[in-house]
Structures are given as C-alpha cells and as structure tokens.
Amino acid sequence: MTDRRRINGPPSGTRPAVFASSLKSASGAATERPRRHRQPNELRKIFLKTGLIPSASGSAYLEYEPSASLAAARSSPQSLIPPSSALKLACTVHGPKPLPRSATFSPNLVLTTHVKYAPFAARQRKGHIRDASERDLGVHLETALRGVIVAERWPKSGLDITITILEAEDDRWWGDAPDSHDAPWGMMNVLAGCITAASAAIADARIDCLDLVAGGVAAIVSDDAAAEEGNSSTPKLMLDTDPAEHKSILSACVVAYMPARDEITEIWLKGDHSKASLGVDDSSLGHEALIDGAVNAARGAHTVLVEAVRESAERYAGLSNSDS
Amino acid sequence: MNKEAPLSIAERDFILNALREDVRLDGRAADELRPLKVTFGEEYGHVKVQLGRTSLVTRISAEVTKPHDDRPFDGLFTIAMELTAMGSPAWDNGRQGDLETYVTNVLDRVVRHSNALDTESLCIVKGVSCWSIRADVHITDYDGNLIDAACAGIMAGLQHFRRPDAVVKDGQVIVYGVDERVPVALNITHKPLAVTFHSFDEGKRVILDATRREEQAAEADVVFGLNNAGDVCFMSKFSGSPVDAMVFVNKTSVALDKVKEINAVIDKALQADLAKRAKTGRAEESRAENDR
Amino acid sequence: MASTLPTLAIPGQRLAPVSSYAAGPGTHVQNANIYASIAGPVLVNPASSKTAKSTLSVSRSPLRKAAPAASPSAPKSTAPGPSKPRYNTLPAVDSIVLARVTRVQKRQATVSILVVLDESASNNKSGPQPTTTTTTPTGGSSDNDNIEAILSSAANPENHSNSDELRFQALIRKEDVRAVEKDRVVMDEMFRVGDIVRGTVISLGDQSFYYLTTARNDLGVVMARSEAGNMMFPVSWKEMRDPVTGAAELRKVARPF
Amino acid sequence: MVAPSATLSVLNRADGSASYQCSSTGSNILGSVNAPVELPGRRDALKPEDATIEVFVKPGTAPAGVGERYVEGILKTLLGRVILGREKGYPRRGVVITLAIIGGESVGRGDPYLILLPALLHTALLALLSASVPLSMTFSATVLAVDESGQIRREPSAEDAATAQSVHVLAFSSKGHLLLNESQGSFDFDTWEKVRQRASAICHGTQLVSADGDVAMAEDVDGRPLEGTLRETVEDQVYRDYNWKINAA
C-alpha cells in the first residue's frame, strides 16, 4: 500500500534486522534478561517538565529514568540490542478553543485525546496511521481525565490533548519468544505516563481541575530470579514494573488516581492472578492488593507532578526567574 | 460538493418535451453518437479522445514490478481516473466524488475484468518480475458520457501502446530502450467498449451518448460493455427509475453497432498514426545517420 | 492550618474551609472546604460588605507580569494594573472583546474574536460594570497575554489548514449595531472586512457563534484601513478618514479616548 | 533553439485554459483555471479580504504524491503575488488552477520538478490570462543546467539535468524583478550570477543589459526572448477573440 501523502519506502517492504545472537538457541544467548535492581515498591525516577512548547496553551514532557541495565548499556555500549527502554513522551494541550462547526452546542468543555507513537518509538517500527492500541490508549486517557476536569466552567469549547510517544516501554524482554507473555504490558506503563503528563499539561494550561490526577502501575510477577535458584516461584507484587525485567507478569493494573480526594478516575486491570493467589494461598495478592499497589505508584508520581505544576505556576506568576 | 449545478425546471422541461418529439438539443437522432475523434500523441499510448464536447487524454505507461504473490504468472494492469477541476468546475481537486467511483468501477469491469489485456503475457520472470501497465485517464472537458469516451480512450491507448522489449538472459532481465529495439505491442485479447444509454419517461424514451444536460435530465442509465463479436462482458442498470427489460434486448444490437463504429474510428486512427510513424521514423533514421 | 493561606496553590490543594471564605474563581468546594482548581497565586478579595465573607481565588493571570525581553517602544504599553480574577478566558456575557470583521452581510456581520478584555470581570459577583472606567483595558487573561505564545504561533496563519477554528466566531446583527436609528442601519456603512471592532457579548449564542453588540458610544470600529490600505483615524461617530488620501469612509466608530 | 508553443482557451468547460509544449524538456502541459468560484469548504476567518488560490498538479502516468504538493506550494506562492486577489469579485472566492502533465516523462520520487517548473508556470500564467484573472504583472521563467565545465545549458532534458553540476529555475516579472529562484546542486555565487544573467537574457532579451556586441550574440544563442513568445500567443488569441469587433471598427 502506498500512502500518497507520505514518502514511501521500497514497494516490496523491508525487514527489520535479524541479529545473529537471536538465531541461536535462546539458552546460548550472550545477553541476559535485565534484572530489576529496585525494591518491589521502589519507583523509577520521573523527569517531568511543563511549558516547553510555547505555542500550546499547556504542555509537558515526561521521561522515565532508564533502568539500571539500560543505563549500563548506554554508558558502555556493547550490544546494539537495547536491554530495555524508558518512556519518553511529549504532551500538548490546545484550547479551550471553538468546537468544530459540525459539533452541536455543548455547555461543557469537550475533551479530545490523541495518543500517537513516533515510528521509531518501539522495537517494531510503528505505522504512521494510528492503530488500535493507540486509539485504545486515547480512550483510556480520556476517561482518566474526564473525571478530573471541571468541564462546566468552559462552555461551548473544546480541549485537544495530544501525546506523542518518542520512546515506549517494551511489552516483554526482546529475548523472549513473542508468545511467552504477550499481553501489552508496556502499554500500561505508557498509559500511566500519559496520564501523569497530561495532568501536568492541563494544569499548565490553567484548565480547572479537581485535583492533579496521576497514573501508576503495579503488577504481580512470578519472580523468575528466585525460580532459577531452585525456589518455587513466588508471585510478588511490584510497583512500576519494567516488563523487560520480568519473565512472567501474571497481572497488572494501571490507575488514574486523585490523591486529594482519594478517588480513582480510570482503572485498567489485565491478566490472570487467580493462579497467584491459589498457588501461594495469599489473599494479599488479590485485586485489592494490585489496585493498592497501583495507587501507591500513582502517589509516587503525584509528588513529581506537584513539583512540576508548582514550577509551572511559579514561572507563570513571575515568581521565579527561570526561563523555559 | 462535487455536484454540477442542477438544471432549471425550464431547461429540464425543454429537453424532455423535445425528446418526446424525438428531437435532441444538438439535432442528433436518439441512437446517434456525437462526432468522435481519436488522435495519438508522439509517445506510445498517448491518446486524445474528443466526443462532442467531452474530451479526455489517456496515457498508458509500463514499468517492471513484482507480481502479486498469489498470481505469480500475471502482470498488473490498473486503470486510474481522477476527476479534476479541469473537466468541470463542479469537481473538487483531490477529492473523490461519487461519479469518479462509479465510472472507475464500470471501466474496471468493462476493460480489466473482461481480460481485454492479457495480463499473463506481461509476466517476465515467474513470481519475480512482470510488467505493470497503467492507464491514466485525464478528463479535460466534461459534457456527458464519460464512460464511453474513457473506455474508447483506454482501448485505443492499449492498442497504440508499445512497451519496451525485455529479454530474459540467464535469469537476468534486460530491458531495451525504445530506440534500441522495436518495442512490443500489448497482447489484446478482444476490444470491449462501453455504450451508455439514458432513459426518460419511465424508460419509454432511450437515447445514446447523452450530453451533460441530457444526463442531468435523465431518469436512469443503462451501460453495455461488449466487443466487436457481440460478446457482452458488462451490463448494468445501476440506479434510477425502472427500465423495461425489452430495452436491454433492443438496445444490445444498437450497442453492437456502436461498438463496431467506435472500433472502426479507433482502427482508422491507429492506421493513420502507424503510417505517419513509418514515414517520420524513416526520416528520423536518416537524420540520425547524418548526425553521426 | 486553615488560617495560613499558601501564596501559590496547585489543583487539588485545600485552601480553607467554606466557613471562613467564599469560593472564587480558580477554586472549587468539596466537603465544606475550598480547594484550588488551577495552579497559580492565591488571592483574597476583601468582602464588599461587612456581612459577606472575603472571596478566596486562585489567579489565572500573573500577579506582576515579567516584562517581555524587548519592551516595545512605539506601541503604548501600559503597565498592567491589578486585574480582577475571572473564571476563565472564554468570552462570557458582558465581556468586552476586540474582534476582526470577517464578513459583512445585509443583516449581520461575522467577526472573529481576537482578544477578550478583562474589565467585564466576574459577571456573577459585581454586576454590570460601569462603562466609564474602561479607558485603560489592562491585565488580560492567561492565553491572551502571553507574548511568547503569540510570537511563536503564526499571526496570519494561512498555511495552517484550520487556524480559523482556533478563534471564537461571533455575529453582530443589524439591530445590535447602534442604539439609535436601528432601522436605518446599512451594514456596509458600519463595518468592512478587516476592521477591528470593540463589542460586548450579549449572548453565548448557538453552537457556532456568540452574539455581540456595538450599541454603545464606546463600542464600534476602533481600527480600520481605508480602501487604499492606510490606517484611518476617526473624525466623527460615523466617519473615519485616510490620512494619506484624505478620503473619508463610513463606519460605526467607537468613541476614541 | 525551438521556441515553446502554446495555445490559449483549448477547453470548453473551464473559465480559462492553455496548452503548453516545450520540446527541449519534452514537457507538455494542459492547464485550466476556474475563477472566481465559490469554494464550499472555505471558512470566513481565513483571509476574508483576499482570494484563495488553489493549485493542483496532476502527473501524467502516476498518482499525485508528496512531490506534487511541494511544487503546488511553489506555484501557489508565486502566483499569489501576481494575482490581484483583492479586486472586485475575488475576495473569499477561489482561483482554482489545475495543471495536468499530459506528455513527457513522469517525475520520479523525490525529484524536485525543476525541469518542469517553467512549463508549469507558463501554462498557469496563460490559463490565468485566458480566464481574465486580474494580474499585477506577467512573468517568464526558464531552467538552466550548469555542467562540470561550467557550461550553461538552457532547458536541459531530464538526463542532462541528472548529470549536471547544478540546475537553476529563475522567473522574472515583466517588470524585471527576480520573482523566483530555485537552484540546487553544487555551485558558488559567481556561477549563479552568470546563470541569472543568462536567464534574464532568455526571458527578456539582452537589450536591458547593454548595447554592445553581446546583444547580437545572445540573440543568436537564445533566439527570441520568452516574454515575447508568451506575449505573442496572448495577442494572437486576443485578435481571434475580438475579431468581430476589430473588423467592425
């Protein structure tokens, strides 16, 4: 298929590079699965800055701290295959602006969300046209934000929230067979990042919100490190999981959480953790534990969010001299 | 938008009343074609068709591509028609309208699906390379009956076109430029053409080769696609008011006559062009020698 | 805790109980407490009467604006005075706006709103604004006042496919042009395409248009170019003149200050 | 040097049209202009006091793509300065220019369209004149290629352009301004100045430059200035159109 509005590559298509190491049997792979060096409840650092895009009414840029393995790979590069990746995204808010002509009268602010991966954001090249997962993310994000915005203060106007993902999280370790656990775990991390960044950008645009909503992820993982040592694998609750670091994620949950009101505006739970609770007979690994974990992760993100928004307010009020 | 300005009631009534008295605005009989002129450009496959005040340019081009995986022995053939504001101010540039979809669909069925062009003959190396033939139709003036005019243009173009000669030598395809080897004509299996009728007064009056105004006043159209031998490869009554089945029966023979008539015009133009080329070709050869 | 107000608030931050303050713009009430709903400096508006409580609000506009990098000399920049807080930057009923005329028809003129001036203030608090104090429209709202943002986006963005969708559209109906001789209004003699008009919002209108009126002395055309393309100056309430050609053109002129 | 040939008002439906052939570059362009027309999708706030110019370039044997959008942009910018879109009857209406490449080679992917550009510009101008669209000035354009030895070649073929060191398209207004320059390749400023001089001579003749021996020589090389050719085409058409009036007088 040729796209008349874009520059097309060779008509026959191209193939991603195949590395010699991945052709050999997996056991002989020289590289190992990256390990989680953080405590189960330790979050990655988040870099969040607002107001980098002056033509937008509000904007935010968010970056996750690279995992230990990625940081090591960056500082002394050995392999061309990155062990994992760290979320990087830019969010802009345009509006409030007039609704399109075709729209009907709305007494409230009409929210539109767009999430798009850059073609180079993931291990597999992404297409230029939004795919189902990107649309999905947009819908999740919209639900997360709709409950936060005081929409009735902005009659007959629209707010466009656009997120460009420059680097996404992996869904699994690259060395794992594609079907070993192919739920899009990485997408959940991406959503959490989208929520936090969008929240900062909306605050930067000075759209009335009930609270700063933050995204957080928790997962129940089957700890393979322990399994290798011969212990029976004990499912564990981990916050802010990097899917590349775990062989088997049983279930994961992402929430959009408002700490001031202790309310959740969006929850997305995936996977099967019945096995987890059955196997260990530990009820603490149920739904609630998972959600609580995600909420805790969101609380962590919220502290970063507060700083970023405070900085935005200071810059705006002219209290600080820091330029953008 | 993509809509012509509608006829006024007076205009419509005038056309209809005249038709009821067997008179058409341009004085033609009901089954008469407008004057058809087919001319060829310098390049192979460059055709200009003038049908009354409808005119178009067809260009045929060829390139080497990879055949579809499921049809490794077949070459490719595509018909591309895009209506631009050149043909009619009512057409928007770069936006596809209903008419464009409809006409392209009919052309596809009459010419491509009837296998007028033998796509197997376009295969060069099985599954690796084949010719892709493309027919571009540029509507330059629109005054009704796009389908018949475009169909004549495409068929004339296919017959006029010469693709570069290609030789397979040890798995290696060598394409010879037009100036190096005599280029090859396409393999045309038969010459189907479309003939369009428009009906008025609930199918009581049927006319051939309607002008734009007649099209706008018409109630329905009937399209026949058939070749010189009278084989019908397409027949459609797409929309509009019902037409008596006898119209199909009666008009098929009229359509056959018209197909023969149009094909004769094309043949004549082809021959004339061939003769002209033979002359200039010789002249050019001698000139080329002089140059050296 | 309730007694000490932060200087700067962020959305979701609890400011004070409703028992001690009234909730103003930029805040919302939840469980008998006032929370901030936008990020910005916290303001206390003293009560207008003794019985009422002071109003607590979070300012949408900067307290003091950092001077733009290059302070323009020729444009008469007035130092922004203290601005009254508003709920948001949208045109509301009674807002005074500056708009560009984009189309003049027999019964109405279409304009696109460029600037929402601030002085109309919070309509639900202080009632109609005395019109005599509008001499120096100052302050401004967040979106309107950010020079950096204005400079980064195109001023005349014809490249952009739908930039006009970024501005709110409004109508001035024939009967809303002036207060007197309403029936003798000829729209062509009131506005021309490209004029800058000061008007006030009379209704939020339908899904696509706000409704404006210019039926006041201080409302009407404030800037216009002549047919020859020169900036004109007002000579009467219905006429402007080209300083170069000397030709006069008819307009519904706003009273100059 | 074979002069390009052009015909005006070749089509029935369009308000104005022109067909243009340039044998040396092998281009054959058909252009139509519809103006002023109502544009349905148009919005009020967008340039309400001016006409909207739309240019559509349709390649002969390929679907239009990114390259066409680019060349449309060039044409639109230039024509936008020449068309008086604020004359009565034009504001908030459209001037729709459609240019179909009906002869010659197709332009490849990523190719800059330079060789075809003068032909497209001339066709558009003639079609605008044929549609009686008000213009502030007319223009003429040419394409020149500089080869490795520094030789300037007028209206090169596609192959010549591909092997050239640099290719330049220049357009001059009827009043002598440089309206457009599109140069690419690798060259220095002195080369460009020579190219500019030559191009000016091609478009306007050398009378302007000086009255010495150079004039005769340049005339020899470049034949009649392009501007004159274009003017003649239009004058012929005017004579034909107003034949009844002229004869009656």
Next chain:
Amino acid sequence: MASSAPPPALTLPPSQFARLQPHAYLLAHLSPPAASNQPSLRANGRQPAQFRPTSANTGSLTHTNGSAVVRVGDTTAVCGVRAELLPTSDIASWSVSHASSGAKHRQNTTKNDADADADESQIQDLNLLVPNLSLSTGCAPGFVPGAPPSALAQSLSHQILGLLHSTRLVRAEDLRVWYQVPSFGGDGDMDVDADDEGQKKKNDGKEIKAFWVLYIDIMIISLAGNAFDAAWAAVLAALRDTRLPRAWWDADNEMVVCSETVAEATRLSLRGLPIASSFCVFEADAAAGWRAVIVPDAEEEKKIEEDQRRGMQRRWILADPDGYEEGLSQERVCLVVDREMGKTVIVKMEKNGGWAVDGRELKQLVDIAAERWESLKLILEQC
C-alpha cells in the same frame, strides 16, 4: 510611517497590540521612532540577521540506529533513523538491467572512494532513504492530531528527500550488504551464480545481497516557525549519529544476519555538512503586495532603494523567522550551504513569493548562511 502607527489615544498592552495589529507591531519594533533612540530590533528581541539559540543532542532514543533532538529557539525537531533491510531478491527491478544505461552505469561497484560511485543512483532508484516529517504532534494549534499530513508537512518531507538526494549526503556504498561468493565451484548455488557471471552488478564474485533502507522520521514536537532549518539540522545530526550493524549474508539460513556487537557497527560516512538557513522578507508597507498600485519595475526599484537607504527602511530580511514573522511575510529565502576546502558552496538556493530579493541581497544572505554554517557546525560536532 504615520499611516501605520496605531490610532491615537487608544492604549493597548503589547500583547493585545501584537494580536490586533501584528504588522504594525513588528514594524514598530523594527523602526522605532528616531527620538526614542532605540535600536531596530525584531519583536522577539533579535537583530534582523540573528538566528535563535540552537542546541542539539544525539543518541538519546533507544530504539533507533541514530537519533537527534534539535531545538532552534522554540521549534523542536526530533529525528529518529531506523535501518531495515531490503533483500535484493525482493526488488522487482533488481534482476532488470537497462541495455542502454547498463553499460554506462553499473560497473565499478567495489570501488570504495564512493565519490566516484557510478551506482550512487541506487539510493534514489530503490527508495533507500525514506524521510517523513510529522506535524500532527500537537506542535502548534491548527494542526489536527491524527489527521493525514498537511500540505506543509508533505512539502517539508519532500524538500528533505530532495536535499538528501541532491547533496548525495548518504553514500550508497554504506547501505550495501555484500556477499563474497565462495570461489570453489560445484555446489548448486554456484550454478546460478555462475550464470550471473557476466553481469555488471557484481565484481570478483562479490554480489550485493541486500540494502539498508533508512527510515528517517522527523517529529516536530514544537513549532514556532522555520520548521525546515530545524528539521534538516535534526536529520543531519541523526544521520551523523547513525550506526549500522555489521551485516552479512548467511548462506545457511539464506538471509542477511547482523552482528549486535557495537564495536563492529559502522557509522555512515556522510558527504559534507550541508546546513540550511531560512529567511523571510518583511515589508514596511503592509499593503505592498496587494494594493492595486503600480509595482515599480526593477530599475525604478533600485532608485527608490537608493533614495530610501538614507531615510526610512522599506523592508527587512529576517533570519530564522519565528511563527509570528512567518505569518507577516510572503517572500521567503532558503539557502543550504556547505564548506569545501574553505570555500562556501551553495547546495540549494530558493527564493519565492516576492520581488525584494535579487542578486545583491542573495549575496549577503549567502555570507550570513556561511556564518551560520560555522556556528551550527560547532553545535553539531559537540553533540
């Protein structure tokens, strides 16, 4: 310029003035009243020939072969280069040679000083470079996210592709994956290859098995005017950062296989360092361009210019325009220059949309572009 001064007695804060009368606002900055003793500066505080502060940063994106973030003022371009393989067996025209051109073209494919590479056109013929620029990122209001590329995005993509081709920045040799056909005869593969012996595509038993295709995607994250300069700088920086893994033909698996070892990967050896500088022309007379007055012809123009040089300036050529300035000017100039052996070489020179810029002005702009080349070179080399 009394005519374009703001109407008397109406006082407006600068932000409103900028919005209502953008042209007069910029003019007031560029030609301040003589009495005020202020320098002529642009509304953004820059000198007419001053570029915005520029920064570049490379290699920060994990899933790319090369990447760069370039900020030119408030315009931010992110470019990621992704290399994928195109096996020659997938190329329909690979086994096709054109009798006429074949003799000329395909001969010396093993030559390494690729400046003389006769097959350089492979990059263009086989679509090996695929740049696409996206503005649908929320970079500025007015670009609908999720919409197909606007005309602006399309023409920027095309300009980048055109410039990549015309500067021959990337060498075709860098993109080829060669295979040395074993010289011992006898096995089945060999028969086919032996048949090919007479071809020009291979030399000394060497044969191209695949090409690297570079997908060059540019996301304009923030747009505040002059997207082209930033996008091109990002492409250049990303290509300079690009590393291609060592790749070879694995005869057993019948596919191209790559080495993941960083030490074995090679950087692209680019030809030159072409750098873009864009300008726009701001006319003091807001109505120049449309007022139906007679446009002076070129000779008269020169006289007026001479007269006015002493008095009021009529127009300004602004380097690296921001979005506001772009919206206020019609005439644009884009220059791409490089340095070869101390000499400035112009690679691309475009001017359109007006008649203010001619030879004299272009000459000055070439000098400014050459200065810009020096400063951007330093920035690109440091990142």
